[in-house]
Amino acid sequence: MKVKKTKGIDEDEEKRMLNLREVLGDLTDTLEKMENAFKREMGETGDFEEEMREMEDMEADDMFQDEE
Numbered sequence: 001m002k003v004k005k006t007k008g009i010d011e012d013e014e015k016r017m018l019n020l021r022e023v024l025g026d027l028t029d030t031l032e033k034m035e036n037a038f039k040r041e042m043g044e045t046g047d048f049e050e051e052m053r054e055m056e057d058m059e060a061d062d063m064f065q066d067e068e
Contacts (some may be wrong), residue, residue: 026062030055 009017037051 030059033058 033051033055037055040051
């Protein structure tokens with residue numbers, strides 16, 4: 001099956017695609033951190049609260065950057 005190439009993706013669409021890739025990357029990072037935090041909590045290592053604070057700080061920074 002041949003894939004038809006679109007001629008000239010407009011600039012706005014390209015920016016949206018890049019933004020979606022960035023958001024997907026951020027979500028993946030957050031999910032990995034939450035998974036690690038959960039595993040630590042189940043192992044009762046005590047690092048869970050620290051990891052959650054770091055995630056909250058990261059999310060706050062991301063929200064601030066998105067507003068700019």
